[in-house]
Amino acid sequence: MTASPGVIDDVPKASESPLPPATLGGDSKGSVEQIALLLFITVPFVALLAAIPLVWGWGVxxxxxxxxxxxxxxxCHGITIGFHRYFTHGSFKAKRPLRIALAIAxxxxxxxxxVRWVADHRKHxxxxxxxxxxxxPWRYGESLSALMKGLWWAHIGWMFNEEQTSQQKYAPDLIxxxxxxxxxxxxxxxxxISLGLPPLIGGLVTWSWQGALTAFFWGSLVRVALLHHVTWSxxxxxxxxxxxxxxxxxxxxxxxWLAILSCGESWHNLHHADPTSARHGVMKGQLDSSARIIRWFEKAGWAYDVRWPSTNRIDARRQDTTTASADRVKDAAGAA
Incomplete structure (x- = not known):
């Protein structure tokens, strides 16, 4: 099967020196990493569940x-703009400082x-x-029971599978x-740093251990759990x-209903119809904060060669091109 547009599928030639691994575990997940993954999924999720009665009883x-x-x-924008639209699909070019900032965000x-995130997504x-x-989610078939099993697999289960994606094959440019x-x-x-910043700020602002603790609960654990499940959705x-x-x-x-929390990623049909597009929410009323920020980067001169979708480009990808209407589509080059 040939690669989709926007997917890099280069394999280093035999004569080339092998690229150094870009993740500590390489292409396989050891037992220690599997246990760490389980903790990073379950602990924030428990905090997310506990947040409901806490908000009801004591507020935030x-x-x-x-x-x-x-x-x-x-x-979220570090994932959607950086990991996804920039590093995975090359929806725009970025100057070096922005490139590094997006990788860190x-x-x-x-x-x-x-590198592992990008390799997995390019293979996807x-x-x-x-x-x-x-x-x-269609891994096990199309019956209701198969789909329920598949949804669990697509949401969380696949991450515990032995790593199969070759980073050398799918992300050699990043390595x-x-x-x-x-x-x-x-x-x-x-x-x-991500988990430590909220309690550090909370403790300094309130000058109390309680302030640090509640900031860790809401700004670290609940935040990570919410972002994880939105992304996995x-x-x-x-x-x-x-x-x-x-x-x-x-x-x-x-x-x-996932658009705001996913920073525009849930306009997913257009994305798969046109993977390199810098804007996913292209129809009237489709909020896409990631595209808006990319537009700001472009105006500031930090991003360039942005692949904004034109009206003709969008209409060509419609299911029924005979009923395409220009007034239903935002020209993302001007609207972003």
Missing amino acids: SWLDLGLLVAMYYIG GSLAVEGPL HKFSDAEGDPHS KDPALRRISRQFVLWTV INSICHAVGKRPFKSRDRSGNVW
């Missing part, structure tokens, strides 16, 4: 809420090392919803960059339900 301070929101959207989301696009896709390789290998450091929910106005070779759909 404006400082804790501010830390949660700020850290959430820094990490995405790492603060605690979703895994940069190459085999989307077909054999070889790391996390398709060749010493700075990006170093950021990817320093994932543990960025995780500590793109893999599971957005490949099982949603409207599909655009032609794609998979079952990607648009799920409107």
Whole structure:
């Protein structure tokens, strides 16, 4: 099967020296990493569940809420703009400082090392919803029971599978960059910083251990759990339900109620119809904060050669091109 647009599928030639690993575990997950992954999934999730009665009984301070929101959207946009639209699909070019900043911001989301994330996602696009896709919800079939099992697999289960994606094959461009390789290998450091910043700020602002503790609960644990499940929902929910106005070779759909929390990623049907597009929410009323920020980067001169979708480009990908209407589509080059 040939690669989808926007998917890099270069394999180092035999005569070339092998590239150094960009993650501490390489292409396989050892037992220690599996245990760490389990902890990073379950502990924040328990905190997320505990947050409901805590809000009802004692509320949440404006400082804790501010830390949660700020850290959430820094990490979310680091994933959507950096890891996804820039590093995976090359939706725009970035000057070196922005390139490094996006790699660090995405790492603060605690979703895994940069190179592994990108390699997995490029493989996903190459085999989307077909054999070889790391996390398709249709893996076990189309019956209700098979889909329920598949949704669990696409949401969480696939991460505990023995790693199959070759980083050398799917992300050689990132491995060749010493700075990006170093950021990817320093994932543990960025995780500590991500979890440690909220309690540090909360403790200093309130000058109390209680302030640090509540900031850690809301700004670290609850924030990470919420961001994780929103991101994983793109893999599971957005490949099982949603409207599909655009032609794609998979079952990607648009799920409107995830748009704000996912920073525009849940307009997933257009993304799979046009993977290199810098804007995913291209129709009227489809909020896409990631595209808006990319536009700001472009105006500031930090990003260039941005692949904005034109009206003609969008209409060509519609399911029924005979009914395409220009007034229903935002020209993202001007609207972003």
